[in-house]
Amino acid sequence: MSNKQKYAVIVAGGSGSRMQSDIPKQFLLVDQLPILMHTINAFYAYSSEINVIVVLPSAEIPYWHELCTKHRFDKKVTVTAGGASRFQSVKNGLSIIKDSGLVAIHDGVRPFVSTAVIQQSFAVAEQKGNAVVAVPMKDSLRQVNQDDTNNSVDRAAFRIIQTPQTFQTELLIGAYDTPELTTFTDDASVIEHAGHAIHLIDGTYENIKITTPEDLPIAEVLLKRKNG
Ligand SMILES: Nc1ccn([C@@H]2O[C@H](COP(=O)(O)OP(=O)(O)OP(=O)(O)O)[C@@H](O)[C@H]2O)c(=O)n1
Numbered sequence: 167m168s169n170k171q172k173y174a175v176i177v178a179g180g181s182g183s184r185m186q187s188d189i190p191k192q193f194l195l196v197d198q199l200p201i202l203m204h205t206i207n208a209f210y211a212y213s214s215e216i217n218v219i220v221v222l223p224s225a226e227i228p229y230w231h232e233l234c235t236k237h238r239f240d241k242k243v244t245v246t247a248g249g250a251s252r253f254q255s256v257k258n259g260l261s262i263i264k265d266s267g268l269v270a271i272h273d274g275v276r277p278f279v280s281t282a283v284i285q286q287s288f289a290v291a292e293q294k295g296n297a298v299v300a301v302p303m304k305d306s307l308r309q310v311n312q313d314d315t316n317n318s319v320d321r322a323a324f325r326i327i328q329t330p331q332t333f334q335t336e337l338l339i340g341a342y343d344t345p346e347l348t349t350f351t352d353d354a355s356v357i358e359h360a361g362h363a364i365h366l367i368d369g370t371y372e373n374i375k376i377t378t379p380e381d382l383p384i385a386e387v388l389l390k391r392k393n394g
Pocket residue numbers: 177178179180181182183184185192221248249250251252253255256273274275276375376377
């Protein structure tokens with residue numbers, strides 16, 4: 167493993183509107199532990215030396231501390247408040263980083279990221295400046311046109327993008343020093359806007375983003391499989 171400082175900015179500053187739950191989805195329990203704690207544990211399973219920054223909705227920070235006490239969760243994390251969009255939340259997380267190194271940006275609601283994927287993302291980012299996790303499409307794709315017609319497109323030409331998206335710190339902090347655009351759906355789109363080519367690495371289908379209610383039973387099954 168390289169001796170560069172490694173950071174993980176775990177963004178959990180959203181409200182989880184598509185989950186339609188009373189509490190933000192990152193705090194929902196999967197196998198009796200909040201999703202966000204599983205995600206933090208995945209990064210500590212990769213390295214006990216990693217610097218973990220967790221971005222939360224500012225109003226939920228006291229609730230997070232309550233959850234940590236309740237679940238006796240004592241992993242060292244730096245907590246900071248998020249913003250109105252994922253872009254703003256990542257930017258707030260990055261503002262904590264003062265040293266040069268490598269930073270993985272990861273969704274707090276992707277708890278099934280593997281150690282191998284995290285390891286590969288840091289290795290490729292160190293070598294090439296960035297590494298973005300992707301998987302091939304499994305379904306057929308059709309493009310819907312403005313005149314309401316649609317046509318098939320070659321799915322082999324597309325990838326589904328996941329996190330972690332990992333970067334040299336200076337590169338990402340520099341790229342985020344820009345006004346937000348609606349096309350910034352992830353960190354790769356911000357880096358691309360700054361003029362850099364994106365390096366894709368292989369992800370896994372288990373690394374789902376828990377987004378809608380039907381993802382929760384899937385998450386329970388994936389966790390049972392992961393823990394044997
Ligand atoms: N203002 C925001 C919005 C999103 N996120 C984080 O970005 C990740 C991916 O976003 P998504 O799944 O869309 O989460 P939400 O925005 O919470 O969900 P929704 O779009 O359904 O409201 C999540 O871990 C979410 O907490 C964030 O840190 N700050």
